[in-house]
Every structure is written in C-alpha cells, then in structure tokens.
Amino acid sequence: MSGFTGQHILSVNQFDRSAVEQVFKVADMMLPYAKREKRTQVLDGAILGNLFFEASTRTRVSFGTAFNLLGGEVRETTGMSSSALAKGESLYDTARVLSGYSDIIAMRHPVSGSVAEFAHGSRVPVINGGDGANEHPTQALLDLYTIAKERASQGAGIDHLHIAMIGDLKFGRTVHSLAKMLSLFNKVKFTLISPSELCMPSSVCDTIVNAGHELIITEQLEGIVEADICYQTRIQEERFPSQDEANKYRGKFRLNQQIYTQHFKSQTVIMHPLPRDSRAEANELDNDLNMHPNLAIFRQTDNGVLVRMALFALTLGVADKVSDFDRPVHWFSNKPLGK
Amino acid sequence: MSGFTGQHILSVNQFDRSAVEQVFKVADMMLPYAKREKRTQVLDGAILGNLFFEASTRTRVSFGTAFNLLGGEVRETTGMSSSALAKGESLYDTARVLSGYSDIIAMRHPVSGSVAEFAHGSRVPVINGGDGANEHPTQALLDLYTIAKERASQGAGIDHLHIAMIGDLKFGRTVHSLAKMLSLFNKVKFTLISPSELCMPSSVCDTIVNAGHELIITEQLEGIVEADICYQTRIQEERFPSQDEANKYRGKFRLNQQIYTQHFKSQTVIMHPLPRDSRAEANELDNDLNMHPNLAIFRQTDNGVLVRMALFALTLGVADKVSDFDRPVHWFSNKPLGK
Amino acid sequence: MSGFTGQHILSVNQFDRSAVEQVFKVADMMLPYAKREKRTQVLDGAILGNLFFEASTRTRVSFGTAFNLLGGEVRETTGMSSSALAKGESLYDTARVLSGYSDIIAMRHPVSGSVAEFAHGSRVPVINGGDGANEHPTQALLDLYTIAKERASQGAGIDHLHIAMIGDLKFGRTVHSLAKMLSLFNKVKFTLISPSELCMPSSVCDTIVNAGHELIITEQLEGIVEADICYQTRIQEERFPSQDEANKYRGKFRLNQQIYTQHFKSQTVIMHPLPRDSRAEANELDNDLNMHPNLAIFRQTDNGVLVRMALFALTLGVADKVSDFDRPVHWFSNKPLGK
Structure with a gap:
C-alpha cells in the first residue's frame, strides 16, 4: 500500500x-x-x-x-x-x-x-x-464504493453490474466521473435515461463503449428497468430553453415509491449524489422512499x-x-x- | 447517571x-x-x-x-x-x-x-x-446553576429564593425558561418588574402560580426590593408603540451602582443573560458595577x-x-x- | 525562560x-x-x-x-x-x-x-x-528571525547587517516594526529606498539614528546596493496624489531577476511581508525569482x-x-x- x-x-x-x-x-x-x-x-x-x-x-x-x-x-x-x-x-x-x-x-x-x-x-x-x-474524485470513489458494498451484500461485484443513470446527465459532474470509473470494470451495462437536451456527453459515452460495455440511451422510463443500481440526479428546469420545453418532461424523471415499484425490480438500489431538493415542486426523489431499505443515499455519505x-x-x-x-x-x- | x-x-x-x-x-x-x-x-x-x-x-x-x-x-x-x-x-x-x-x-x-x-x-x-x-435550554440551566452556586456561597439553596426579574419580560426567551425551571423548586418568590407592555406572558405566570410560588407583578422599582437575585434584561425601545411611550420608562429599568444601593440589599446577586449593550444610550447595566463582587454575569458564562x-x-x-x-x-x- | x-x-x-x-x-x-x-x-x-x-x-x-x-x-x-x-x-x-x-x-x-x-x-x-x-508584533519577530537565520547560514549575525527597505515605507506597518526591532542590535546600516511621498516616518528614522545606526535615504535604486537583505514592499499607486505622479515611479521599485542581478550582490536575501500581488500590472516582486535560492519569502511564513x-x-x-x-x-x- x-x-x-x-x-x-x-x-x-x-x-x-x-x-x-x-x-x-x-x-x-x-x-x-x-x-x-x-x-x-x-x-x-x-x-x-x-x-x-x-x-x-x-x-x-x-x-x-x-x-x-x-x-x-x-x-x-x-x-x-x-x-x-x-x-x-x-x-x-x-x-x-x-x-x-x-x-x-x-x-x-x-x-x-x-x-x-x-x-x-x-x-x-x-x-x-x-x-x-x-x-470531484472523492465523490466518484464514494459512489463506486457504495455500489461495491451494496452489490457485495447481494453476493455480487461491480463486474456485470447494470446501472441506470437518470436525470440531468449533461451537467452532472458526478455521473461523468462515476461512468468513467465503472468503465474500469468488466461487462457493465449502462442505461442512460434523460431528456435529449440533457444527455450524457459523447466523450463519456465513447469511454463506456470503447471499454466494451453495453450502452442504452433513452429519453423515458419504460416498462421494467432491470437495473441493479438506479443513480438519480436532479433536473434543474432552468436548463431547458423554455418552460414549455421543461414542462414536457415535468415529473418524468422523478422517483417515488409508486414509480419505483412500477419500473424497478425489488433489489434495485437507489442512489443520489445529494443534496436533494425536498421542496414539493422539486420532482426529484420523494420522501416516501426515506425508509426503503434499498435507499442507499445516506449510506453514500457515511x-x-x-x-x-x-x-x-x-x-x-x-x-x-x-x-x-x-x-x-x-x-x-x-x-x-x-x- | x-x-x-x-x-x-x-x-x-x-x-x-x-x-x-x-x-x-x-x-x-x-x-x-x-x-x-x-x-x-x-x-x-x-x-x-x-x-x-x-x-x-x-x-x-x-x-x-x-x-x-x-x-x-x-x-x-x-x-x-x-x-x-x-x-x-x-x-x-x-x-x-x-x-x-x-x-x-x-x-x-x-x-x-x-x-x-x-x-x-x-x-x-x-x-x-x-x-x-x-x-435555549442550556442557557436556562446555566442561569439556574449560577443561582444555585451563588446561593450556596451564602449558605442557602434554590428553595425559598426571592428573585426579581427586570426589564423586557415579554420577549425575553431567557426569563421564560428560567421561571419555568425555578418553578420546579419550593417556595420561590418572583417579583416581576416591567412596563405593562412588556410583562411576563400569562402562561408563564400560570406555571409559577400553579406550582404554589409567590408572584408579585409591578411596573417600577419601588423602595427596597428584598431580592436574593436580580435578573436584569435589556429593554429594546423599539418594542414600544411610540417613542413617547418608551420615554415614560427611560432609565427606569436600568441598573447602576447608585440604583443598586438604593433598591437592593447588600447580598443581592446581579445576573444578566449577556451580551449587554454597553453603549451610553443603552440604559441597561452600567459598567460602574463591573468590579462589584455580587455581579455574577461573567460567572454565568463561566x-x-x-x-x-x-x-x-x-x-x-x-x-x-x-x-x-x-x-x-x-x-x-x-x-x-x-x- | x-x-x-x-x-x-x-x-x-x-x-x-x-x-x-x-x-x-x-x-x-x-x-x-x-x-x-x-x-x-x-x-x-x-x-x-x-x-x-x-x-x-x-x-x-x-x-x-x-x-x-x-x-x-x-x-x-x-x-x-x-x-x-x-x-x-x-x-x-x-x-x-x-x-x-x-x-x-x-x-x-x-x-x-x-x-x-x-x-x-x-x-x-x-x-x-x-x-x-x-x-503586528509576531510579523516583526518572524521577519527578524528570518534575517537571523539567513545571516547565520552565511556565518554572520544581525549586528553589522546592511538592510535595504524598498517601496512604500510610509504606510507599511511591517517595515516600521522591523526597523524598530533591528535598532536593538549593533551597527545596522539602513538603506531606505522609496518615493519621497512614501518615505519612512521621521519617528522611525529618529529611532534608527538615536540608536547609533547608519541611515541612507534615497528615492531610487542606483548602482550596486551592497545590502545583505533586500526587504521589498508593495507600492499601491492609489497612494499618490495623481496618476501622473504615480507614473513617475512606475516600475522603479519593482524587483525581478534582471533588476536583482543589476543592483544587488549575489548573496542578497530577498524578503517581502506577503501576500504579494502576482498580477501582471502589480510591479512588485516577479515570479521569475520564484526558484532563486536567496528568495526567503516562503521561509518567512514557515x-x-x-x-x-x-x-x-x-x-x-x-x-x-x-x-x-x-x-x-x-x-x-x-x-x-x-x-
């Protein structure tokens, strides 16, 4: 060492x-x-x-x-x-x-x-x-470490992980760094879910693909997402060119108990870089998941x-x-x- | 413990x-x-x-x-x-x-x-x-602890104490909490001295009376106050409806060496929640008492x-x-x- | 002790x-x-x-x-x-x-x-x-301690030191205190170099002279300054009555590698109270001296x-x-x- x-x-x-x-x-x-x-x-x-x-x-x-x-x-x-x-x-x-x-x-x-x-x-x-x-390398490391620990508790490793990243993937420094670090491992599947205006930069997508990982890019949660990890980020509505444009997506990238049950499998671990905006209008990650055993957001900071x-x-x-x-x-x- | x-x-x-x-x-x-x-x-x-x-x-x-x-x-x-x-x-x-x-x-x-x-x-x-x-419970506890130590040095306890509380008793969080804690003890006498606009809230007075303590409410220092403790607080003149109203009381709730000698007995201990306003116009607690052995305000913070x-x-x-x-x-x- | x-x-x-x-x-x-x-x-x-x-x-x-x-x-x-x-x-x-x-x-x-x-x-x-x-007595002590250590590494002491103080000697608290402390020692030579508008106050000059030290006052670097220590300070141009007045001196009290070589002997130690303004227009102490072994400015803070x-x-x-x-x-x- x-x-x-x-x-x-x-x-x-x-x-x-x-x-x-x-x-x-x-x-x-x-x-x-x-x-x-x-x-x-x-x-x-x-x-x-x-x-x-x-x-x-x-x-x-x-x-x-x-x-x-x-x-x-x-x-x-x-x-x-x-x-x-x-x-x-x-x-x-x-x-x-x-x-x-x-x-x-x-x-x-x-x-x-x-x-x-x-x-x-x-x-x-x-x-x-x-x-x-x-x-912000220590944030990327703590995110990756959390993934490793959550996976280990399910008897798995980072290799062969399926991660869904959701929300503002364009401006989120956190998801860029995490994607790069995950690319160091084997056979990771990335499902990137964001409005097209806020999609993952192509340089990061290139890193993922060049390392031999599977990459799915979509604009909406559809059907069941068989992800092991759901990494949620905040969408700031002021990023959109107009409020009309923002309204098209309003609530589409929000996560709450009902949406979780509808779209994810029961073992899916929920992560978020924090702080989350808990105001009613935030449409981010609802408090009704606070006691969910798969909510790992406070294990991340620990x-x-x-x-x-x-x-x-x-x-x-x-x-x-x-x-x-x-x-x-x-x-x-x-x-x-x-x- | x-x-x-x-x-x-x-x-x-x-x-x-x-x-x-x-x-x-x-x-x-x-x-x-x-x-x-x-x-x-x-x-x-x-x-x-x-x-x-x-x-x-x-x-x-x-x-x-x-x-x-x-x-x-x-x-x-x-x-x-x-x-x-x-x-x-x-x-x-x-x-x-x-x-x-x-x-x-x-x-x-x-x-x-x-x-x-x-x-x-x-x-x-x-x-x-x-x-x-x-x-602000730790302030109430340190005030009460100070009373206990000052009284102990005179061979007495909190029971049978006579405390005068002076100044703004309406908005002073400190005096409310202290009155509640003193009410836990036996046979305390409270002399509450304030302008009627700034008198102690009735809920606190009820607590005092219901616990069987003696309560005197007055608007002015008169004659000798046989108090063991004089707990002085600041009057903010902007609390009054008009400057005329404030002027009626100007200086009446101030404490200095001359007023202390005139109105209190020689063992009366002076307390104040601090900070005190030491500017000339403050009319609060004068610096001419700084070396008085009964001035307990710095023993409070200690x-x-x-x-x-x-x-x-x-x-x-x-x-x-x-x-x-x-x-x-x-x-x-x-x-x-x-x- | x-x-x-x-x-x-x-x-x-x-x-x-x-x-x-x-x-x-x-x-x-x-x-x-x-x-x-x-x-x-x-x-x-x-x-x-x-x-x-x-x-x-x-x-x-x-x-x-x-x-x-x-x-x-x-x-x-x-x-x-x-x-x-x-x-x-x-x-x-x-x-x-x-x-x-x-x-x-x-x-x-x-x-x-x-x-x-x-x-x-x-x-x-x-x-x-x-x-x-x-x-700011600890600044004066650390400056003097630095002089003592730099001199000791050259086999000398503070006695018989030749120090050049350069720049704003009027408003610089640092140079006043340092001059007073140096005056406690024996046979120090002071060369004070500043625009006349920003010269050392007469009270400090009196302290120097009354203690029996040699004092030279000048407005410009001229020829070789045989100083052991060059104590550089910042000139703030807004101190002058007009920009025209300031322009007369612009760059005259600046120190860089070329000026150092031209005016000082090879053992001259460079000091400065820090922070120095490293912006291009600052005319203070250039970065091209950063690796010079006689630049003692960071040894001062250490x-x-x-x-x-x-x-x-x-x-x-x-x-x-x-x-x-x-x-x-x-x-x-x-x-x-x-x-």
Missing part, C-alpha cells in the same frame, strides 16, 4: 482498477473506527489544511471528520473573501505558504483546474474536493468518511499502521453504519 | 427537579477541569458537530470548549449560506447526513422547532443551542462551560468515567473560576 | 534584545516539530482562542497550526458580523467572557488599540495578531510558525518542558523547512 504515499489525488483519471481496489480495501478497514467500536491515534499530531474556497458543508465536514477519526487535527479555511487570493495572490504563492502549515491539504475551489494549479506549488499532498465543473479516511491513510503512508494505534472507545455510541 | 444517555436535550420541559440536580452534580465535578487543575481524555476520539446556522459566538465557543475540555474534537459549521439547507435540502436529510459525521451535535437555528425537527432525523444525540424564539460539559458527559454516558482519564496540566494557568 | 509567563504580547516595544534572543532560542528548538521529525504533547488539553475579527488566512492558520503542533486545541472565531461586538457589547465584556473559554488568545481586529483594550479585560494571555495600522510556537510556549510557561512530551511521528513527511 505504498503507491499513494506523498501523491496528490486530483482526478479520477489517476485511478486504474488496481488502485481503486486498494482504496476500497483500506476503506473496509476503516469501518470499525467510523462505527466507534474502537479509535486510532495513528495521525496524532498531523494537521489537515481543509481549504474550502467554495461552500460545501457536507464535503468539508466529511474530510474533517475523516482526519479526526485517524487522530489528526484540522485547520479550516472557508470562503474566498477571507483569502489573500482576493488581493491578487497567485494560487502558487497561496500553496507555497499554506502547505507550510499542514501535513496534507483537502481543497475545494470554484474554478476548474485551480486545485491542480495549487498542487503544483504545494509541498504536501493535495486532495481535490471539487474544482468547479471539472473534477461511506464518504471511510473513503476519505482511506485516501488520507494511503497518501500519508500509514495504511498498514492504523491498527497499531488502536484505543478503546468509552462513550455511548449506537450508530448503524455499513451495509 | 444513565437516564440521559443517548437522549436529545431539546427543551427545559424535559427536566424535573431530579434531572436538574443530576446535571448540577456532574457540573460540579467539572470545575477542576475548567480551572485547568487537571485534564481528562474521557472523550478522546469523539467528535462534536457544532452546527450554528445562526451566529452566536458565545454559545458556539462555549459548546466547543466544553467538548475539548472532555478530550473530544469539534467540527464546526457556521451560517446558513454555506449550508445545503439553502439549496432546498430538508432538515431531515441534513440531520441524516451530518449525524454520520459526529458522535453528538449541538445546534442553533433561527427557526422555532427546527432543532427538534433536525433531531428527528439524527442518529446521534442533539443538544438545542437555541431555536429562534422557542427554546458556568455555561461546566453545564455543557455535564450535558455532554451525561448524554454520552461517561459522567461516572470522567476522572478515570485524568492527566496533569503542565502549563501556566491562573484563571479564577467558580464562586 | 520565565519572564514571559502569563504576559500579553501586544507590541514590539515590549521587547529588548535579550527578550528577542530568548524568543529566537525557543523558536530554534521548535524546528524538529515543524519538520515533523517528532511531535510534542506539552499543551495537550490547552485551548487557544483564535479570534480573527478581521480576515487574515495566513496569520490565523499560522497561529492555529503553531498551537496544534504543541499539542493544543484551537477554537476559532472569524469576522465581525458573527460577534456580539455588533450588538453593542464592549471589548471588555467580550474579553471577560471569551477568556473564560481558553488558556490563551490570539486576536486580530481592524481598530488600532483594540487588542490592548481587549487584553485589559482578559483573564488569560493575549497575543496581538494585528490591530489595524497599529501593531518561520512564522516557529516564532508563534515559541511565544505560546513562553507565555504559557512550558518552553523548557516541550521535549519532555516528545512522541515519534509515523506518517510520511518530506517538507523542507529551515535554512
């Missing part, structure tokens, strides 16, 4: 199947810590620079929690206005300076390519927490902590030392995690 | 006299840690999610410090704009997600009832740090740390294990705390 | 040569911890209140990191809006309250004198992290951590106990620090 040591994690393109499986193996080891069955102090004294130049409560706290669970400390920066970037400082300078304050950096920034530019000046490993429309712990452990070279620093947990905990 | 384990702390109405006394007993045990005479690592490895969707420096830092003093880590979120709530995420979803990142949550939110709604989705205990005009430590220890089930993890303190400390 | 224990650090005027040398001796001891060769837990259980009522990512994170590296926890407050100060609370009250939550406070505030006013109400030591145009660790250790009375709590570091680190 040494190939990651000292490396930046900037893009899903860095990962081959072997690297993905290495991350997942370490993530599996992290479950007892996340469940508070025990705790580790392997990173006691290490500091994460958690730099969120763009707001993202979920991702920011997930990185911070993952580092705390390994025993480390977190120094956090949020927002652009509080940053020297606003005074004309280059990302190179910011990176040279801030990398002197921590052992590793997690960074989100609204501009595509900015995290890679920052990493160029950094003296410590940088993990991309999302750079605009470009990359798994995010495990994946980020794994990446920290691997890039800091302690993946095989974590359990050397185990200590018992003394407080009350009753948190169901894992699948 | 197990009745609190795994429970949410949402309202003063959850507390009977026995529960209050249990909290105070644990708070007493926390004093040596707050004074840095020793330190404990009982919560080493635990994470507090400190969610302040509304600004409150004092309460936020007090919760965070209390958790650190028990050995735990704090992951903090401040403001609404940086939250997925702004994108239409339900409090239920936010709670399901964020409760996967911590062992316990302290939360403030501007909307009444929001913290209870959040707690419904949370998989870990939630402590209400203030939900709009509704509840006590807030003890009470919050106690609630964390109780809800996480470690109240009787705290001293098992004691370690010496090696740095300079000379902080006078306690009464 | 006991003269600092329990003291506030508010101004460079508190320091004589002996105190400066004491800080630097402790800072030297901190290098192995900053390089992650080992770690210390001497402040395990201590809490820093990091109060940044004005934004400053670099200084805020540097203080927080320094405290973490000594084993302590950090509770942070940023911005004015989230503060009770906005509701009319006095700095005295804020200090009385917040000093109950921590063992030491680092504070930045936009108003001159505010940190000293706050310190008056604080029950724990306060370190000034910058109060408006007034003081040294800031050492100096702040030293101040924390000294004010909390643990400077001679730090290594009693050493523990090994287990994670990957490859951070070149020091000179």
Whole structure:
C-alpha cells in the first residue's frame, strides 16, 4: 500500500482498477473506527489544511471528520473573501505558504483546474474536493464504493453490474466521473435515461463503449428497468430553453415509491449524489422512499468518511499502521453504519 | 447517571427537579477541569458537530470548549449560506447526513422547532443551542446553576429564593425558561418588574402560580426590593408603540451602582443573560458595577462551560468515567473560576 | 525562560534584545516539530482562542497550526458580523467572557488599540495578531528571525547587517516594526529606498539614528546596493496624489531577476511581508525569482510558525518542558523547512 504515499489525488483519471481496489480495501478497514467500536491515534499530531474556497458543508465536514477519526487535527479555511487570493495572490504563492502549515491539504475551489494549479506549488499532498465543473474524485470513489458494498451484500461485484443513470446527465459532474470509473470494470451495462437536451456527453459515452460495455440511451422510463443500481440526479428546469420545453418532461424523471415499484425490480438500489431538493415542486426523489431499505443515499455519505479516511491513510503512508494505534472507545455510541 | 444517555436535550420541559440536580452534580465535578487543575481524555476520539446556522459566538465557543475540555474534537459549521439547507435540502436529510459525521451535535437555528425537527432525523444525540424564539435550554440551566452556586456561597439553596426579574419580560426567551425551571423548586418568590407592555406572558405566570410560588407583578422599582437575585434584561425601545411611550420608562429599568444601593440589599446577586449593550444610550447595566463582587454575569458564562460539559458527559454516558482519564496540566494557568 | 509567563504580547516595544534572543532560542528548538521529525504533547488539553475579527488566512492558520503542533486545541472565531461586538457589547465584556473559554488568545481586529483594550479585560494571555495600522508584533519577530537565520547560514549575525527597505515605507506597518526591532542590535546600516511621498516616518528614522545606526535615504535604486537583505514592499499607486505622479515611479521599485542581478550582490536575501500581488500590472516582486535560492519569502511564513510556537510556549510557561512530551511521528513527511 505504498503507491499513494506523498501523491496528490486530483482526478479520477489517476485511478486504474488496481488502485481503486486498494482504496476500497483500506476503506473496509476503516469501518470499525467510523462505527466507534474502537479509535486510532495513528495521525496524532498531523494537521489537515481543509481549504474550502467554495461552500460545501457536507464535503468539508466529511474530510474533517475523516482526519479526526485517524487522530489528526484540522485547520479550516472557508470562503474566498477571507483569502489573500482576493488581493491578487497567485494560487502558487497561496500553496507555497499554506502547505507550510499542514501535513496534507483537502481543497475545494470554484474554478476548474485551480486545485491542480495549487498542487503544483504545494509541498504536501493535495486532495481535490471539487474544482468547479471539472473534477470531484472523492465523490466518484464514494459512489463506486457504495455500489461495491451494496452489490457485495447481494453476493455480487461491480463486474456485470447494470446501472441506470437518470436525470440531468449533461451537467452532472458526478455521473461523468462515476461512468468513467465503472468503465474500469468488466461487462457493465449502462442505461442512460434523460431528456435529449440533457444527455450524457459523447466523450463519456465513447469511454463506456470503447471499454466494451453495453450502452442504452433513452429519453423515458419504460416498462421494467432491470437495473441493479438506479443513480438519480436532479433536473434543474432552468436548463431547458423554455418552460414549455421543461414542462414536457415535468415529473418524468422523478422517483417515488409508486414509480419505483412500477419500473424497478425489488433489489434495485437507489442512489443520489445529494443534496436533494425536498421542496414539493422539486420532482426529484420523494420522501416516501426515506425508509426503503434499498435507499442507499445516506449510506453514500457515511461511506464518504471511510473513503476519505482511506485516501488520507494511503497518501500519508500509514495504511498498514492504523491498527497499531488502536484505543478503546468509552462513550455511548449506537450508530448503524455499513451495509 | 444513565437516564440521559443517548437522549436529545431539546427543551427545559424535559427536566424535573431530579434531572436538574443530576446535571448540577456532574457540573460540579467539572470545575477542576475548567480551572485547568487537571485534564481528562474521557472523550478522546469523539467528535462534536457544532452546527450554528445562526451566529452566536458565545454559545458556539462555549459548546466547543466544553467538548475539548472532555478530550473530544469539534467540527464546526457556521451560517446558513454555506449550508445545503439553502439549496432546498430538508432538515431531515441534513440531520441524516451530518449525524454520520459526529458522535453528538449541538445546534442553533433561527427557526422555532427546527432543532427538534433536525433531531428527528439524527442518529446521534442533539443538544438545542437555541431555536429562534422557542427554546435555549442550556442557557436556562446555566442561569439556574449560577443561582444555585451563588446561593450556596451564602449558605442557602434554590428553595425559598426571592428573585426579581427586570426589564423586557415579554420577549425575553431567557426569563421564560428560567421561571419555568425555578418553578420546579419550593417556595420561590418572583417579583416581576416591567412596563405593562412588556410583562411576563400569562402562561408563564400560570406555571409559577400553579406550582404554589409567590408572584408579585409591578411596573417600577419601588423602595427596597428584598431580592436574593436580580435578573436584569435589556429593554429594546423599539418594542414600544411610540417613542413617547418608551420615554415614560427611560432609565427606569436600568441598573447602576447608585440604583443598586438604593433598591437592593447588600447580598443581592446581579445576573444578566449577556451580551449587554454597553453603549451610553443603552440604559441597561452600567459598567460602574463591573468590579462589584455580587455581579455574577461573567460567572454565568463561566458556568455555561461546566453545564455543557455535564450535558455532554451525561448524554454520552461517561459522567461516572470522567476522572478515570485524568492527566496533569503542565502549563501556566491562573484563571479564577467558580464562586 | 520565565519572564514571559502569563504576559500579553501586544507590541514590539515590549521587547529588548535579550527578550528577542530568548524568543529566537525557543523558536530554534521548535524546528524538529515543524519538520515533523517528532511531535510534542506539552499543551495537550490547552485551548487557544483564535479570534480573527478581521480576515487574515495566513496569520490565523499560522497561529492555529503553531498551537496544534504543541499539542493544543484551537477554537476559532472569524469576522465581525458573527460577534456580539455588533450588538453593542464592549471589548471588555467580550474579553471577560471569551477568556473564560481558553488558556490563551490570539486576536486580530481592524481598530488600532483594540487588542490592548481587549487584553485589559482578559483573564488569560493575549497575543496581538494585528490591530489595524497599529501593531503586528509576531510579523516583526518572524521577519527578524528570518534575517537571523539567513545571516547565520552565511556565518554572520544581525549586528553589522546592511538592510535595504524598498517601496512604500510610509504606510507599511511591517517595515516600521522591523526597523524598530533591528535598532536593538549593533551597527545596522539602513538603506531606505522609496518615493519621497512614501518615505519612512521621521519617528522611525529618529529611532534608527538615536540608536547609533547608519541611515541612507534615497528615492531610487542606483548602482550596486551592497545590502545583505533586500526587504521589498508593495507600492499601491492609489497612494499618490495623481496618476501622473504615480507614473513617475512606475516600475522603479519593482524587483525581478534582471533588476536583482543589476543592483544587488549575489548573496542578497530577498524578503517581502506577503501576500504579494502576482498580477501582471502589480510591479512588485516577479515570479521569475520564484526558484532563486536567496528568495526567503516562503521561509518567512514557515518561520512564522516557529516564532508563534515559541511565544505560546513562553507565555504559557512550558518552553523548557516541550521535549519532555516528545512522541515519534509515523506518517510520511518530506517538507523542507529551515535554512
């Protein structure tokens, strides 16, 4: 487990199947810590620079929690206005300076390519927490890890998976990255369901097809979709050229208990990148599925902590030392995690 | 000390006299840690999610410090704009997600009832740090704890106390909650002094009277008030229908050294929920009392740390294990705390 | 090392040569911890209140990191809006309250004198992290420490140093404080290069001359400047009465590889208080010097951590106990620090 040591994690393109499986193996080891069955102090004294130049409560706290669970400390920066970037400082300078304050950096920034530019000046490993429309590799890894765990609980693997991706497949950074990572595996079947205006970019479709996977493109849910995974995303109606155009599809890509029963098989696992819009007009993923055992959306965010712990452990070279620093947990905990 | 384990702390109405006394007993045990005479690592490895969707420096830092003093880590979120709530995420979803990142949550939110709604989705205990005009139970507990300690230093208890509450008793969430908690004790005398426009709501008065306590309602300080505690609150002049109306009371509910000497007995303890407005025009609680030994306003905020430590220890089930993890303190400390 | 224990650090005027040398001796001891060769837990259980009522990512994170590296926890407050100060609370009250939550406070505030006013109400030591145009003593100390380390690597000390200060010497708080501290040493030569509109204030020049140092004041770089240190600052063109006036000097106080070669000797060390404006129109300190071995600007910020660790250790009375709590570091680190 040494190939990651000292490396930046900037893009899903860095990962081959072997690297993905290495991350997942370490993530599996992290479950007892996340469940508070025990705790580790392997990173006691290490500091994460958690730099969120763009707001993202979920991702920011997930990185911070993952580092705390390994025993480390977190120094956090949020927002652009509080940053020297606003005074004309280059990302190179910011990176040279801030990398002197921590052992590793997690960074989100609204501009595509900015995290890679920052990493160029950094003296410590940088993990991309999302750079605009470009990359968000830890989201792709946690999605893929969730698929692996949900499938494993059904006695299957990622190979031979059938995944339906539904909604806005054009602007959704998440589904692009996930499709690329799934393409590393064998014989995956993709059913892509979206309005034609919001279909998957051809470059991603090419990746899928060139890797030898089966690809079905359609505009509507029809009959039974024999998918193992239904990955639902939000359609933002303002993406359409007119409200009339949007109305044609209104509710067609929504998922609720009735639609689930009508179109999916009983084992189909429901995923969503979150946050979901729970307002009545949102037409996204209804609350009547909240207690459904196949709704994996909150297992996704729980798994995010495990994946980020794994990446920290691997890039800091302690993946095989974590359990050397185990200590018992003394407080009350009753948190169901894992699948 | 197990009745609190795994429970949410949402309202003063959850507390009977026995529960209050249990909290105070644990708070007493926390004093040596707050004074840095020793330190404990009982919560080493635990994470507090400190969610302040509304600004409150004092309460936020007090919760965070209390958790650190028990050995735990704090992951903090401040403001609404940086939250997925702004994108239409339900409090239920936010709670399901964020409760996967911590062992316990302290939360403030501007909307009444929001913290209870959040707690419904949370998989870990939630402590209400203030939900709009509704509840702020840790403030009520720290006020009551302060009364108990001040009284104990005079050889008395909360039973048979005489408390004067002064100022805006209509809109002051603090005095409502404190009056309810005091009603759990025996033979308390309440002297409520406010303009009639800002008098105590009848529901609170009913609670006081129905519990068999003595209640005096008046519009002005007159003669000597034989109160053991003077609980002062701020009058916001914009609450009155007109400036003329406000002028009738201007300065009548202000407290300074001269007014204190004229109207109170020499042992009367002065309290205030803070922050106080120290600007000249504020007419609230003057700085000439800052060095008065009976001014307990800063002992209140100090006590807030003890009470919050106690609630964390109780809800996480470690109240009787705290001293098992004691370690010496090696740095300079000379902080006078306690009464 | 006991003269600092329990003291506030508010101004460079508190320091004589002996105190400066004491800080630097402790800072030297901190290098192995900053390089992650080992770690210390001497402040395990201590809490820093990091109060940044004005934004400053670099200084805020540097203080927080320094405290973490000594084993302590950090509770942070940023911005004015989230503060009770906005509701009319006095700095005295804020200090009385917040000093109950921590063992030491680092504070930045936009108003001159505010940190000293706050310190008056604080029950724990306060370190000034910058109060408006007034003081920023830790910046002056880290600049001077950098000079000492750069000189030591050349076999020399601060005595007999020749420093050139260039740019806006009128409004630059940094150069005023640094000049005062350098004046504590022997036979320093100051070459002050600025437009006459932006020259060093006469009070600072008086300090230099009265201490027996050599002072040269000029408006332009001419011939070879035989300086050991070139301390570059930014000229803000809006400081001039007119754009015509500003144009007269445009580019005259800029530093790049060609100007460096033309005007300085090969050992001259380049310093800058950062952040530097790296936009093309900035005319400040060009990126073509980024890899120059004498560019010390990032060693300055690295040294800031050492100096702040030293101040924390000294004010909390643990400077001679730090290594009693050493523990090994287990994670990957490859951070070149020091000179």
